Amino acid sequence: MSYKKVTVLGETIYPGESITLNMEIARLHTMTRLKVPIIIERSKYDGPVVLLTAGLHGDEINGTEIVRQIIVRKINKPKRGTIICIPVINIFGFVNKSREFPDGRDLNRMFPGSARGSLASRFAWHLIKEVMPSVDYCIDFHAGGASRFNAAQIRIVPNNPELKELSDVFNAPFTLYSKNIAGSFRNACGKLGVKILLFEGGKSMDIDKDITQEGVRGTKRFLEHLDMLNPKKEVKPADKPSVYIERSGWVRANYSGLFQNHTPVGKLVEKGEPIATITDPFGKFEHLVKAPNAGYIINSNDASIVYQGDAIFHISQKLAE
Structure with a gap:
């Protein structure tokens, strides 16, 4: 019987094998080694290769917690096929509690990367060249940035029946149609033929139990x-x-x-409904924020202080038929 060849970082993973490989691209400036663990579980029975990733942005730790729970609860031990887990891709950002790489670049705008480019670009290149060739499916876990809390949601490109079916299966509370962004991991996966779901939920530097459960349960339905x-x-x-x-x-x-937020994320609001209040510290004014249209609150700002022009809510404007 012929089996699909699964190779990661140049090492072949055989049926029934459990292995952790370490991707090391560069050290800290102190010469301390910094490795990205890649946890691989392959069944004795042949099947698809699924990649579960998180921490593409180093401060989005809720995704890391989702993948961690999948590992700890042994959900990553497949009935057939192979499951690859990378709980933290941007290990430099994770160490520094930062979204970006030390070179100031957003890793999620550097794909497919370059072997001779910036540090972030080199990381992107190694991920694409040394991990992705064996992958059939991917779920990439993210969270909202800058104190903005995302409702649990899947993002897929429009007009793709295969991804629509997989999104139906994952069944997050919300699914957003959004085009791929140039340089993003999702865009690179699409060009490689990897079927990818992007999960968004929670906010940076925070772990939310409900968001974690949504991510884990959706992944189980997917598998x-x-x-x-x-x-x-x-x-x-x-x-x-x-x-x-x-x-x-x-x-x-x-x-x-x-900023006083009165509206929980996920709520359906009506046009003109009061959803927040902005006040000054000295009791001079209270400005009521009203919903510009009827829709679901899919992201809200948890910051206590805002500046003029800050994004404070993300509201659906048109539901897909």
């Missing part, structure tokens, strides 16, 4: 759909179908001041 989930693991169906969003827009602060 069950591919007939890869270990039979010992139970799958909990989602409470209701995902809400598909075709278009959305940001609400920005018209004033600087103290």
Whole structure:
């Protein structure tokens, strides 16, 4: 019987093998080694290769917690096929509690990268060349940045029936249609033919239990759909179908001041509904923020102080039919 060849970092992973490989591209400026663990579980039975990644932005640790739980709960031990887990890709940012690499670049704008480019570009290049060739499917876990809390959501490109089916299976509370961004990991995966779901949930430097559960449960449904989930693991169906969003827009602060958010993320609001208040510290004014249109709050700002022009809410504008 012929088996699919699975190679990571130049090493072949054989059926029934469990292995952790370390990707080391560069050291800290102190000469301390800094390695990116890649945890691989391959079943004795042939099947797809699924990659679960997090920490592309070093401060988005909720995704790291989702992948960590998948490993600890042995959800990554497949019935068939191979599951590759990389809980922290941007290990430099993770160490520094920073979104970017030490060179100031956003790794998620550097793909497919270059072997002779910047540090972030080199990391992107090694990931594409040494990990991705064996991968069939990927779920990339992210969180909101700059104190902005994302409702649990999947993002896929429009007009792709295969990704739509996989998103239906994952069944996050929301699914957003969004085009791939040049230089992004998602865009690079698409060009390689890897079917990728991008998960967003929570905010930077924070771990939210509900978001974590959404990520883990959705991944289990995803693996069950591919007939890869270990039979010992139970799958909990989602409470209701995902809400598909075709278009959305940001609400920005018209004033600087103290920000009091009255509206939980995920809520359906009506046009003109009060959703927050901005006040000054000295009791001179209170500005009521109203929803510009009816829609779901899919992201809200958790900051206590905002400046004029800051993004404070992300609201759906058109639901997909």
